[in-house]
Amino acid sequence: MRKYVSDTAQLTDEYGIQIGRWQQYRDLGPLPFDAMWCVIPPGASSAEDVHPEVEFAVVTRGTAIYEAAGEKVEVPTGGVILLDPERPHVIHNPSPEVPLTILSIYWMPRTADADADVEGGRDAGAGRG
Template sequence: MRRYVSDVAELTEEYGIQIGRWKQYRDLGALPFDAMWCVIPPGGSSAEDVHPEVEFAVVTRGTAVYEAGGEKVEVPTGGVILLDPEQRHVIHNPSPEQSLTILSIYWMPQVDSAEPDGAGRD
């Protein structure tokens, strides 16, 4: 059993927020996904981001407000947001006092290969 905590992660400045990529945990080996901690200070926001990966983001501390396509969605602690590939988004921390922490898990979407002629037909 292994335990990873955002409070002691090595963070760098990326996308206008603090990021802790899971590559820092060398004992994990190869995973079928990438992950990172995202820490946004009180009242802060990320830069707009867009990427080819699917993103599964779990709010682990605070409340996040995700903005995408003109829509804003509030995600409380323990909530999850799923972002599609190429979906432009910004993350806001509406709290004036508490940092927001998110565990972002992301991966390249699987490409469905075309079925051979006649496959799957009755």
């Protein structure tokens, strides 16, 4: 059993917030996804971000307000938001006192070819031959 805590993560400045990429946890080895801690100071917001990955974001401390295409969604502690690829978004921390912490887990979306392989009974990760 292993434990990872955002409070002890090595953070760097990225996207206008603090980011702790999970590659720092070398004992994990290769993972089937990428992950990072996102820490947004009280009253602050991230820079706009857009990426090709699907993003599954879990709010672990505070309340997040996700803004995308004029739509705003409030996500409380313990809540999750799922972002589609290529969806520009900004994350706001509305609290004047509490830092916002999010665990972001992301991966490249499946391609139509991979979906067809799975539906056809083949493992999408297996080589063709």
